[in-house]
Amino acid sequence: MRYYPDPYKAIDLSALIDAVKAAFRDHGTNSCQMPPKTYIDLPGGDFRTMPAYVPGLKSAGVKIVNVHPDNHQHQLPTVMALTILLDPQTGEPTAILNATALTDLRTGASAAVATEALASGKGGDVGLIGAGRQAAAGLRAIAKVYNILGVKVWSRNEHNAEKFAAAFPSYDIRVSNLKAAADAEVLLTTTPSRYPLVQDDWISDGTHINAIGADAPGKQELDPRILARSQIFVDDITQAVHSGEVNVPLQKGLLLQGDISGTLGEVIIGRKRRETPEEITIFDSTGIAITDLAIASLAQTYSTYIDLPFNL
Amino acid sequence: MRYYPDPYKAIDLSALIDAVKAAFRDHGTNSCQMPPKTYIDLPGGDFRTMPAYVPGLKSAGVKIVNVHPDNHQHQLPTVMALTILLDPQTGEPTAILNATALTDLRTGASAAVATEALASGKGGDVGLIGAGRQAAAGLRAIAKVYNILGVKVWSRNEHNAEKFAAAFPSYDIRVSNLKAAADAEVLLTTTPSRYPLVQDDWISDGTHINAIGADAPGKQELDPRILARSQIFVDDITQAVHSGEVNVPLQKGLLLQGDISGTLGEVIIGRKRRETPEEITIFDSTGIAITDLAIASLAQTYSTYIDLPFNL
Secondary structure, three states: OEEEOOOOOOOOHHHHHHHHHHHHHHHHOOOOEOOOOEEEEEOOEEEEEEEEEEHHHOEEEEEEEEEOOOHHHHOOOOOOEEEEEEOOOOOOEEEEEEOHHHHHHHHHHHHHHHHHHHOOOOEEEEEEEOOOHHHHHHHHHHOOOOEEEEEEEEOOOHHHHHHHHHHOOOOOEEEOOHHHHOOOOEEEEOOOOEEEEEOHHHOOOOOEEEEOOOOOOOOEEEOHHHHHOEEEEEOOHHHHHHHOOOHHHHHOOOOOHHHEEEEHHHHHOOOOOOOOOOOEEEEEOOOOHHHHHHHHHHHHHHOOOEEOOOOO | OEEEOOOOOOOOHHHHHHHHHHHHHHHHOOOOEOOOOEEEEEOOEEEEEEEEEEHHHOEEEEEEEEEOOOHHHHOOOOOOEEEEEEOOOOOOEEEEEEOHHHHHHHHHHHHHHHHHHHOOOOEEEEEEEOOOHHHHHHHHHHHHHOEEEEEEEEOOOHHHHHHHHHHOOOOOEEEOOHHHHOOOOEEEEOOOOEEEEEOHHHOOOOOEEEEOOOOOOOOEEEOHHHHHOEEEEEOOHHHHHHHOOOHHHHHOOOOOHHHEEEEHHHHHOOOOOOOOOOOEEEEEOOOOHHHHHHHHHHHHHHOOOEEOOOOO
16 A cells, blocks of 8 residues: 655646546546535534545545634644545555645646636636635646636735735736736636625626635635526536535525536536637536546656555 | 554454444434445445544544455455544544454444343353354454353354364354354354345344344345344444345335334433343444544554654
8 A cells, every 4th residue: 555645746737637627527428436525524624525436547535635724723724635545446445645735736627627618718817816725726727728818816815915926926917906806817716705705797708717615515705696697517516506606596596506507527528518708607616526536546657655554 | 644554453352342332322422423334336346435523532534445245366355444533623634544454343342332232141152143354353342241151153164164163262162054053142143145144933032133244235144024023223223224234124115214223322321222131132233433433543542653744
């Protein structure tokens, strides 16, 4: 059994995006087993268990990931994760990966896959609502598939936005107020907000929004009126209804499940698509286990590991 | 983060039984979070994901365990397992335990807890239907709480029963046919059978049966008529209905969910009990995640470990 302490280090970003795209294709064709995440509430947060099996990858396993919003008090990240891989033929555990940074990378890669498939054009401005690890991973991944002209970044804490901008000197990047940051061809929202930050009248026709932040019941970042006039593609229907950007508007009756256009997987296999250049598209991402399996499998081919005894 | 390669080695059996009993008490008082196991089908078997949180133990985590019946062809056990523990306060993964042998130990300990709580007397013969790892762990654990006068062991493969008997020279132990093995004050059934092995007219009044083998839909070891005339206590209602000894009779309408007397947890807290010396009691065990957490927490206090870097 192998332990991979830092599998994010050597990973190739383009190969990662391809692997995540392949996972969405498997989801679109129903070529995988993936029950919805299981949530367990803990004193300072929660943890989620995400088992899956992707026959095409010969990959089975589980990601275990927590969300503890006050972890900065303990000098720990909000989100930490492990992925366990099993041999599908025998069930033997073969690998344990530190999936903390991998989780950011796969979320960023999912946004890139959605942007490539759904954005109205091939290039434009990118607006970042939130300036944390997911924003950084998303920006780097989107840059692989989209011609970024300028970047506008907003954070509740302006100092964080400035630090973020300084970390990306090769971009034409500006710290912006919320409204200005929302005025972009591609948006990436990555905050833990529980009320709408992005207002309806700020969003122009043709915008593509990657709504990443909402991943638990009660979370939302977008004015529900934006959702009402958009084509919404989710990563997984069950998970999105439970905990995605759509969960609060659905709960309040401001949106119906039938208003969801489909899944990103259906877009990747060509069954669904952006219909006009003017419409707004939303990718509602909750994070799906098969993308975690895909990048764990990929990371194994690049990364150093520690051999662990597994006595039987 | 610590990896425990052989946490079963140094564990104290009486402490283990106490820990498992405490977990059942927490289950009886509803002082835990434990969603039902999630099953994923694999080519040669399946794997189960078992998350839980026990506030009283300050323990949160997940057991991942496979069942691949043909693994002997690969010189591997049918069942292998890992348990991952998290710090409930921060969600940080703190320990990974090889839980393969621990799983046998906790299953054996659960049978001991049930036997102590439900057997008609304090001592008698023990009948073993099945002579594998779970039978060995169950016998050792039951011996801690019950005065074993004699042991009768049956296996489909008589050679296995002989090997089993030879491994327990300190007991008055005999290899028996199925009917004779079933004639005992305490029964322990641990086979992967998919049809009833133990017939109704072989079972005397006052017998206590630990029904361990059935842990997936379609599995059963006991004639449903035994269940119909017994007090049945399950480890967890949802899991038992899905995959315990009761699952096939319920499916066929030979048993109603209302015929289940309660949970072992309710027995441990004194809310339910054996009512008369003559009645037959059945403990229907599917294996519950909180007992895995309990023994993982205990094993940490005894066992050696390997320190693993968990880079953030």
